[in-house]
Amino acid sequence: MANERYNAAEREKYWQSVWEKGEIFRASEDPSRPKSYVLEMFPYPSGRIHMGHVRNYAMGDVVARYKRARGFNVLHPMGWDAFGMPAENAAMERKVHPGAWTYANIDTMRGQLKSMGLSLDWSREIATCSPSYYKHQQKLFLDFLKKGIAYRKSSKVNWDPVDQTVLANEQVIDGRGWRSGALVEQRELTQWFFKITDYADELLSDLDTLVNWPEKVRLMQANWIGRSEGMLVRWALDKKAAPKDFSELEVYTTRPDTLFGASFLAVAADHPLAKAAAERDPKLAAFCDECRRMGTSVADIEAAEKRGYDTGIRAIHPFDDSWELPVYVANFVLMDYGTGAIFGCPSGDQRDMDFARRYNLPVVPVILPPGENAETFQLTDKAYVDDGTMINSRFLDGLSTSAAFEEAANRLEKQSLGSRPQGARKVNYRLRDWGISRQRYWGCPIPIIHCKTHGPVPVPEKDLPIELPEDATFDKPGNPLDRHPTWKHVNCPICGEPAVRETDTMDTFVDSSWYFVRFTAPEAQTPVDLNAAHYWLPVDQYIGGIEHAILHLLYSRFFVRAMCDTGHLSFATNTREPFAALFTQGMVTHETYKSEDGLWLLPNEVRFEGEGANRKAVEVSSGRPAVIGSIEKMSKSKKNLVDPDDIIAHYGADCARWFMLSDSPPERDVIWTEAGVAGAGRFIQRVWRIVEEIAEAYPGEKGPKPGSFGPEALEVRKAAHRALDAVGRAIEALRFNVAVANIHEFSNVLQSALSKRGPDIAWAVREAGDLLIVMIGPMMPHLAEECWARLGYNTLVANEPWPAPEPELLVDDQVTIAVQVNGKRRDELVISRSAKSEEVEAAALQLGSVVRALDGRPPKKVIVVPQRIVNVVG
RNA sequence: GCGGACGUGGUGGAACCGGUAGACACACAGGACUUAAAAUCCUGAGACGGUAACGUCGUGAGGGUUCGAGUCCCUCCGUCCGCACCA
Numbered sequence: 001m002a003n004e005r006y007n008a009a010e011r012e013k014y015w016q017s018v019w020e021k022g023e024i025f026r027a028s029e030d031p032s033r034p035k036s037y038v039l040e041m042f043p044y045p046s047g048r049i050h051m052g053h054v055r056n057y058a059m060g061d062v063v064a065r066y067k068r069a070r071g072f073n074v075l076h077p078m079g080w081d082a083f084g085m086p087a088e089n090a091a092m093e094r095k096v097h098p099g100a101w102t103y104a105n106i107d108t109m110r111g112q113l114k115s116m117g118l119s120l121d122w123s124r125e126i127a128t129c130s131p132s133y134y135k136h137q138q139k140l141f142l143d144f145l146k147k148g149i150a151y152r153k154s155s156k157v158n159w160d161p162v163d164q165t166v167l168a169n170e171q172v173i174d175g176r177g178w179r180s181g182a183l184v185e186q187r188e189l190t191q192w193f194f195k196i197t198d199y200a201d202e203l204l205s206d207l208d209t210l211v212n213w214p215e216k217v218r219l220m221q222a223n224w225i226g227r228s229e230g231m232l233v234r235w236a237l238d239k240k241a242a243p244k245d246f247s248e249l250e251v252y253t254t255r256p257d258t259l260f261g262a263s264f265l266a267v268a269a270d271h272p273l274a275k276a277a278a279e280r281d282p283k284l285a286a287f288c289d290e291c292r293r294m295g296t297s298v299a300d301i302e303a304a305e306k307r308g309y310d311t312g313i314r315a316i317h318p319f320d321d322s323w324e325l326p327v328y329v330a331n332f333v334l335m336d337y338g339t340g341a342i343f344g345c346p347s348g349d350q351r352d353m354d355f356a357r358r359y360n361l362p363v364v365p366v367i368l369p370p371g372e373n374a375e376t377f378q379l380t381d382k383a384y385v386d387d388g389t390m391i392n393s394r395f396l397d398g399l400s401t402s403a404a405f406e407e408a409a410n411r412l413e414k415q416s417l418g419s420r421p422q423g424a425r426k427v428n429y430r431l432r433d434w435g436i437s438r439q440r441y442w443g444c445p446i447p448i449i450h451c452k453t454h455g456p457v458p459v460p461e462k463d464l465p466i467e468l469p470e471d472a473t474f475d476k477p478g479n480p481l482d483r484h485p486t487w488k489h490v491n492c493p494i495c496g497e498p499a500v501r502e503t504d505t506m507d508t509f510v511d512s513s514w515y516f517v518r519f520t521a522p523e524a525q526t527p528v529d530l531n532a533a534h535y536w537l538p539v540d541q542y543i544g545g546i547e548h549a550i551l552h553l554l555y556s557r558f559f560v561r562a563m564c565d566t567g568h569l570s571f572a573t574n575t576r577e578p579f580a581a582l583f584t585q586g587m588v589t590h591e592t593y594k595s596e597d598g599l600w601l602l603p604n605e606v607r608f609e610g611e612g613a614n615r616k617a618v619e620v621s622s623g624r625p626a627v628i629g630s631i632e633k634m635s636k637s638k639k640n641l642v643d644p645d646d647i648i649a650h651y652g653a654d655c656a657r658w659f660m661l662s663d664s665p666p667e668r669d670v671i672w673t674e675a676g677v678a679g680a681g682r683f684i685q686r687v688w689r690i691v692e693e694i695a696e697a698y699p700g701e702k703g704p705k706p707g708s709f710g711p712e713a714l715e716v717r718k719a720a721h722r723a724l725d726a727v728g729r730a731i732e733a734l735r736f737n738v739a740v741a742n743i744h745e746f747s748n749v750l751q752s753a754l755s756k757r758g759p760d761i762a763w764a765v766r767e768a769g770d771l772l773i774v775m776i777g778p779m780m781p782h783l784a785e786e787c788w789a790r791l792g793y794n795t796l797v798a799n800e801p802w803p804a805p806e807p808e809l810l811v812d813d814q815v816t817i818a819v820q821v822n823g824k825r826r827d828e829l830v831i832s833r834s835a836k837s838e839e840v841e842a843a844a845l846q847l848g849s850v851v852r853a854l855d856g857r858p859p860k861k862v863i864v865v866p867q868r869i870v871n872v873v874g
Numbered sequence: 875g876c877g878g879a880c881g882u883g884g885u886g887g888a889a890c891c892g893g894u895a896g897a898c899a900c901a902c903a904g905g906a907c908u909u910a911a912a913a914u915c916c917u918g919a920g921a922c923g924g925u926a927a928c929g930u931c932g933u934g935a936g937g938g939u940u941c942g943a944g945u946c947c948c949u950c951c952g953u954c955c956g957c958a959c960c961a
Contacts, residue, residue: 041961044960044961046961084960085959157959158959167959169957171959171960216879217878219877219878220877220879220956223877223878224956226877297957297959298876298957299875301875302875302876302957303876304875332875336958350875351875432958434958435959440959508959508960509959509961546878546955546956547956548961549955549956550957550958551958551961552961662887662898663886663898663900664887665887668886668887669954670886671886673885673900676900678900679899679901680899682914683899685913685914689914737886737899738888738898740898741887741888742897743898744897744898745897816894817894818894819894820941820942823940823941823942823943825894863941865893869894869942870893871893871941872941873941
């Protein structure tokens with residue numbers, strides 16, 4: 001018996017070169033064939049690929065190769081999300097140009113991806129930092145501007161007063177700048193926005209059409225858009241204390257039904273009323289400053305302790321002239337949502353409750369929960385936010401929550417304050433317009449020229465692309481484009497007078513909002529080639545991390561609609577959705593290790609002693625004990641990283657891919673373990689041994705199919721065809737771990753059959769071997785090619801069709817069904833698949849275990865579920 | 875704070891539409907082969923009791939619906955993710 005081990009390192013390179021020479025993954029439009037566009041989220045070129053990429057791209061490649069085998073014309077491209085802050089940080093820290101750094105990273109990572117053996121069409125490679133890409137993005141921006149989809153307005157940013165720079169939320173740590181440590185301030189800047197809110201309704205309602213998206217992502221997006229039906233209510237302000245020119249305060253509420261439970265009004269620190277009041281009250285001004293220092297992150301604001309400041313201003317209740325309520329400035333009211341002002345009903349909202357308890361404001365219950373008694377009902381510190389019956393609410397008493405909403409809304413609409421209705425129904429969205437301005441160098445320049453006379457003027461299209469200057473400096477913080485000596489100085493396209501370029505660049509989410517469109521015709525002279533887009537779009541299967549569930553996916557959904565509305569894109573089918581099916585894969589995690597001194601250690605800096613509960617880690621360099629920490633997402637900061645290059649060099653790409661697909665369900669996190677990889681490596685050798693044995697025992701062609709098969713041969717054939725069926729269905733459902741288990745199970749059967757002899761077995765084993773190779777093809781493509789060649793074929797598995805299983809091999813004549821007595825399993829029964837219910841019942845009642853369990857009693861009832869179960873109720 | 879998810883043996887997980895819980899794999903134990911080791915092959919195993927046949931318990935906790943619940947409903951506990959300038 002030949003017993004040479006499969007040499008992955010050598011053979012993988014060989015097969016990659018065969019695929020590359022044959023250009024077999026190169027895609028082109030072919031209207032005569034059904035298409036399948038398979039896409040994984042393109043990577044940020046951070047330096048090296050990580051295990052998360054390996055997992056993501058292994059999954060996408062299985063789908064792409066499987067679809068090819070099922071006869072689809074597959075588009076499977078790859079590119080680089082190449083603009084972003086890390087390049088600029090690298091420039092500052094290491095004095096490398098962001099472009100040089102990025103392109104070097106791309107070269108490294110392209111090489112790493114190629115070593116994975118992915119079935120990619122590399123001829124379509126895109127880098128978003130290339131002028132040939134962002135030129136078209138600038139054109140799209142100009143057309144959005146013409147259409148009113150892009151506009152300018154003032155908005156707040158995190159400002160580091162020491163570094164004189166704008167900070168991202170992630171650069172603000174506990175309210176301080178990450179480099180300078182200075183307290184962060186908020187500044188108003190005029191910035192560019194995309195009018196995503198115009199599409200809010202469509203983006204929300206079309207979620208229903210995305211049936212092949214995870215339910216949770218659709219839910220998250222729906223909540224993010226946050227449509228609510230409420231009212232704008234205008235409250236008169238008591239003239240005595242109100243600042244000049246402020247006679248009323250408009251609030252947005254979704255709960256006009258709880259108006260009689262109101263005990264205060266609150267405005268955001270940036271609300272005009274707050275600013276006006278702060279001018280005459282230094283303490284209030286200080287409080288507002290403090291609120292602003294919390295940063296721009298909603299999470300920070302809402303997690304902070306509820307605090308407020310009584311402005312002394314009093315508002316008059318819309319339903320009772322004699323009822324005055326205090327107006328606070330509060331740190332939990334967001335200027336960006338609604339009108340930046342609320343009325344607080346402590347009994348009906350937990351935040352309001354917390355606030356009321358802190359400042360000793362009245363808490364009046366206005367909604368009686370079902371089943372409670374109005375006399376005895378009491379609230380402690382927990383608000384009741386659900387529906388019920390109105391109490392303590394005068395003319396609303398006794399109404400349901402929804403009827404009270406209607407009644408209060410109708411009255412407010414009829415009532416006047418000044419000469420206008422006091423209330424107006426209003427649909428409000430949590431979704432805000434998308435601010436795309438970034439005060440950074442390494443992004444797509446916004447093609448605008450600011451003229452003293454003509455304001456912001458679009459760059460003429462003939463002047464596109466506006467390219468980034470190469471000779472920018474990165475030795476100090478701030479925007480390198482802004483301080484560049486010459487770049488921004490140009491003449492106004494209208495009047496020819498000296499003017500300045502926009503020095504802000506676009507949010508990198510813009511780059512990734514249409515790259516999948518560009519992939520359909522990466523060389524087109526216009527942003528999109530409509531014919532190519534019609535053929536390939538939408539993406540049939542999109543795969544990426546759950547962390548993109550909201551922003552990237554929502555922005556992309558918006559962006560393609562905006563492209564459609566500016567004539568840049570249209571779909572062949574009746575949809576405006578870019579991604580027909582979405583799959584979000586889990587993260588790759590690993591144990592963490594720390595030295596005695598509390599420093600993080602890389603996995604290869606520790607070795608292990610003992611097993612199970614006695615397993616201990618030892619620091620290799622010093623021999624001192626190390627601490628085994630929790631299992632966490634692989635990250636540089638915790639050093640729990642495994643380098644894909646090391647794994648591929650040691651075990652091969654197929655092994656890394658196989659392990660990534662095994663065990664853990666793809667949507668869940670996977671724990672990377674040495675033992676797991678080693679197990680995958682063993683399976684590869686096992687497949688190779690099986691194939692070697694088959695090739696030696698049954699060389700040459702399979703020959704004609706025997707007229708009949710003995711029981712042993714039949715068993716092999718059944719196992720093979722069932723696996724084929726099950727693996728196909730598992731891959732279709734992206735349940736790769738189940739597909740792997742099915743292949744394991746089948747290979748166990750095949751391996752035991754190798755020791756048996758006979759012409760029918762020979763044929764069945766040859767057939768089973770062929771099928772095994774086809775089945776592992778999408779997951780371990782190199783091994784599959786090697787085995788295919790070993791079995792004597794001179795074709796490529798990559799070009800082989802996925803065979804159809806023989807239906808008669810998928811069903812058994814006999815079925816095993818469980819027999820329960822009173823719901824407890826007592827026995828099982830092997831019976832003909834076609835047995836009638838009465839026969840099954842009779843057979844079950846004769847079983848000794850059933851008779852014993854019934855203890856002589858006659859059965860009260862027998863439930864027979866054909867081919868499944870019998871339950872005897874006694 | 876708001877929103878979303880997840881929880882099954884020593885471990886990762888499987889279980890179709892409510893129908894035999896623990897497939898498959900890892901780790902482990904015993905055996906075969908070997909001078910030996912590695913590799914490979916065979917066998918075993920949820921927990922508890924029992925020589926065994928078998929019995930009882932068992933899917934984070936508690937309750938409910940049902941002939942039957944890992945699966946459906948309610949309450950609770952724990953873990954994780956997102957929150958708009960990270961990508």
